[in-house]
Amino acid sequence: MNFKNFPLVSKVVFGRGSIAQLNEIISPKRKNEKSPFIYLIDDVFENNNNIISNISLLYDDYIIFISSKDEPKTSQVDNLVEDIILKTKSTPSGIIGIGGGTLMDLAKAVSLMLTNNGSSDEYQGWDLIKNPAVYHVGIPTISGTGAEVSRTTVLNGPKMKLGINSDFTPFDQVILDPELTTGVKKNQWFYTGMDCFIHCVESLNGNFINTFSKSYGKMAYGLCKEVFLDDISFSESQNKLMMASWHGGMSIAFSQVGIVHALSYGLSYVLGIKHGLGNCIVFNQLDDFYNEDILLFRKMIKKHKILLPKNVCKNVSDIELNKMIDISFNLEPLWENAIGVNWKREISRSYIKSLFKKM
Amino acid sequence: MNFKNFPLVSKVVFGRGSIAQLNEIISPKRKNEKSPFIYLIDDVFENNNNIISNISLLYDDYIIFISSKDEPKTSQVDNLVEDIILKTKSTPSGIIGIGGGTLMDLAKAVSLMLTNNGSSDEYQGWDLIKNPAVYHVGIPTISGTGAEVSRTTVLNGPKMKLGINSDFTPFDQVILDPELTTGVKKNQWFYTGMDCFIHCVESLNGNFINTFSKSYGKMAYGLCKEVFLDDISFSESQNKLMMASWHGGMSIAFSQVGIVHALSYGLSYVLGIKHGLGNCIVFNQLDDFYNEDILLFRKMIKKHKILLPKNVCKNVSDIELNKMIDISFNLEPLWENAIGVNWKREISRSYIKSLFKKM
Numbered sequence: 018m019n020f021k022n023f024p025l026v027s028k029v030v031f032g033r034g035s036i037a038q039l040n041e042i043i044s045p046k047r048k049n050e051k052s053p054f055i056y057l058i059d060d061v062f063e064n065n066n067n068i069i070s071n072i073s074l075l076y077d078d079y080i081i082f083i084s085s086k087d088e089p090k091t092s093q094v095d096n097l098v099e100d101i102i103l104k105t106k107s108t109p110s111g112i113i114g115i116g117g118g119t120l121m122d123l124a125k126a127v128s129l130m131l132t133n134n135g136s137s138d139e140y141q142g143w144d145l146i147k148n149p150a151v152y153h154v155g156i157p158t159i160s161g162t163g164a165e166v167s168r169t170t171v172l173n174g175p176k177m178k179l180g181i182n183s184d185f186t187p188f189d190q191v192i193l194d195p196e197l198t199t200g201v202k203k204n205q206w207f208y209t210g211m212d213c214f215i216h217c218v219e220s221l222n223g224n225f226i227n228t229f230s231k232s233y234g235k236m237a238y239g240l241c242k243e244v245f246l247d248d249i250s251f252s253e254s255q256n257k258l259m260m261a262s263w264h265g266g267m268s269i270a271f272s273q274v275g276i277v278h279a280l281s282y283g284l285s286y287v288l289g290i291k292h293g294l295g296n297c298i299v300f301n302q303l304d305d306f307y308n309e310d311i312l313l314f315r316k317m318i319k320k321h322k323i324l325l326p327k328n329v330c331k332n333v334s335d336i337e338l339n340k341m342i343d344i345s346f347n348l349e350p351l352w353e354n355a356i357g358v359n360w361k362r363e364i365s366r367s368y369i370k371s372l373f374k375k376m
Numbered sequence: 377m378n379f380k381n382f383p384l385v386s387k388v389v390f391g392r393g394s395i396a397q398l399n400e401i402i403s404p405k406r407k408n409e410k411s412p413f414i415y416l417i418d419d420v421f422e423n424n425n426n427i428i429s430n431i432s433l434l435y436d437d438y439i440i441f442i443s444s445k446d447e448p449k450t451s452q453v454d455n456l457v458e459d460i461i462l463k464t465k466s467t468p469s470g471i472i473g474i475g476g477g478t479l480m481d482l483a484k485a486v487s488l489m490l491t492n493n494g495s496s497d498e499y500q501g502w503d504l505i506k507n508p509a510v511y512h513v514g515i516p517t518i519s520g521t522g523a524e525v526s527r528t529t530v531l532n533g534p535k536m537k538l539g540i541n542s543d544f545t546p547f548d549q550v551i552l553d554p555e556l557t558t559g560v561k562k563n564q565w566f567y568t569g570m571d572c573f574i575h576c577v578e579s580l581n582g583n584f585i586n587t588f589s590k591s592y593g594k595m596a597y598g599l600c601k602e603v604f605l606d607d608i609s610f611s612e613s614q615n616k617l618m619m620a621s622w623h624g625g626m627s628i629a630f631s632q633v634g635i636v637h638a639l640s641y642g643l644s645y646v647l648g649i650k651h652g653l654g655n656c657i658v659f660n661q662l663d664d665f666y667n668e669d670i671l672l673f674r675k676m677i678k679k680h681k682i683l684l685p686k687n688v689c690k691n692v693s694d695i696e697l698n699k700m701i702d703i704s705f706n707l708e709p710l711w712e713n714a715i716g717v718n719w720k721r722e723i724s725r726s727y728i729k730s731l732f733k734k735m
Binding site for chain 2: 019020021022023024025026027028029030031032034035037038042184190193195227228229232233235236240253256257259260264271
């Protein structure tokens with residue numbers, strides 16, 4: 018097949034306060050009393066009544082609070098799935114993820130692994146999933162990753178950081194409620210928002226771009242500029258960043274990310290640096306490639322008084338550095354999108370090493 | 377429920393020449409040898425090898441060529457469904473619509489009525505459909521209506537022109553191949569493209585607008601301006617108008633159309649004027665409401681040397697005029713979106729009559 022056949026999220030609600038409709042939306046999806054709904058929720062919301070009060074636990078339904086301090090891991094997914102299988106009498110009626118990119122990816126991965134045998138790391142790659150996932154719902158509480166709309170769930174596995182890309186990965190239901198992003202810390206808001214901005218930059222400047230992805234990318238890029246450079250109201254900024262994240266995710270549908278993501282995957286895997294921050298650290302060193310957009314990025318950094326960490330690779334051993342380079346170098350489609358099929362003529366391991374050294 | 381829960385098209389391909397992948401895409405959806413794929417194709421393509429050569433008729437598959445001279449009717453849908461039931465041994469594996477808005481709407485309606493009893497006019501309205509439709513694929517060959525992405529199929533019934541709006545209406549698969557719009561006649565290209573432009577104007581200026589619909593609407597509006605006012609290449613123009621139609625359709629997801637559609641439904645029902653042209657005739661009289669955008673519209677008319685029909689209501693009888701007013705007046709959500717809940721204080725039957733008289 019020459020052109021990708023992209024699966025979309027099945028249903029989407031948008032609106033401030035729309036999380037109040039959660040029960041009404043999922044009730045018809047309950048299979049029976051023995052098949053619970055299981056909520057995976059970022060543990061920062063454990064005492065947050067604005068969110069928890071919207072959840073009605075019926076029959077065997079329960080909540081698992083999960084820390085998003087670390088990036089999601091295949092072993093974490095496998096443990097969650099094992100626990101759920103042991104604890105429930107029947108396959109769950111649904112998995113509901115509430116949180117940022119980490120929780121979105123965990124909800125997607127758990128719902129896939131409840132119906133596919135083995136360990137989740139066996140499915141890292143493209144179209145390795147055999148069976149449809151359990152019904153899964155995504156409710157993002159921070160905007161930028163695009164995980165709410167993508168056909169991947171990116172996990173750190175025993176060998177690499179790579180997504181489970183499949184037609185069964187996208188959510189069956191997404192609830193976009195911008196009010197839920199109230200309370201996000203400024204740094205996290207900025208770094209995650211920049212994930213979206215960088216998706217657009219990489220997609221719009223890539224070789225794989227077509228009119229479909231370009232239209233989404235331009236829309237998200239414009240919304241990011243409004244959010245991070247203009248003076249708009251707080252609620253407008255919440256609404257617009259949530260839509261930017263959605264459209265930015267769609268802009269990669271027929272396109273691909275690029276050098277930032279290739280290098281930041283290496284950085285995250287070895288140093289455990291979270292994705293949004295990792296992207297910002299990498300992006301700031303890529304003047305050779307994304308010049309104009311990096312100037313814009315630095316304007317945003319300045320406006321919001323963000324202090325980007327420096328010298329994060331200072332104490333990295335040669336073995337670790339080589340692992341980072343391996344991971345980055347192996348993400349061929351990303352380099353192909355950014356530079357072209359002959360990217361290896363231009364990009365050497367030593368060049369990548371020099372970039373990491375500057376970070 | 378306060379916020380709409382919008383169902384999206386399940387899968388989408390975008391690309392010039394992507395119709396070549398049709399067989400590969402639908403093959404896994406064949407239920408058995410007795411359940412055919414049935415193609416509903418605009419009869420202008422009967423001898424068009426670029427399209428027909430991409431269709432492989434296997435087992436009991438067959439093509440029905442349909443004229444799109446008239447707007448689609450509920451009786452036409454009922455007849456098609458009856459013929460298909462008589463002719464096939466088992467419920468079809470899928471319905472594939474190839475053509476403009478008329479064919480898109482017929483494909484959606486036929487696939488719904490193959491699994492729902494009675495006559496299609498019983499389902500005109502909101503959420504009256506009980507059972508999921510047969511698998512259905514939309515392949516638009518002209519851009520603007522947004523029918524490829526909407527949750528409605530608009531039909532002229534015995535009493536009114538109204539859509540079958542349901543969660544089961546959207547296509548399971550859409551193939552967006554801008555090359556298929558080659559050969560569209562200039563007037564038709566313009567009027568259908570203006571349907572999209574008007575969707576955006578009505579959505580963006582309506583009371584129901586939110587950030588979700590606004591982002592799609594602005595994107596489609598911008599693309600329409602590029603297509604109809606800038607000098608871009610033919611293929612770029614094809615690509616962009618196809619995406620404008622898609623996004624313009626999405627912009628109504630959480631919004632609604634407005635006065636143009638309310639009046640043009642009346643015009644189409646009584647005079648049989650096709651939707652795109654009807655919209656243009658109406659829009660041109662609404663300076664009171666959409667002033668700036670009408671100036672832009674007239675610029676487009678001028679640039680493309682379009683001669684808009686005049687005095688189309690000259691020979692309309694009083695009975696017919698009253699029917700037109702009835703139909704327009706009954707479309708309450710459209711008026712509410714355009715003017716507000718108290719729209720009846722501002723809009724009288726005699727005012728609507730005066731507008732029709734000017735057309």
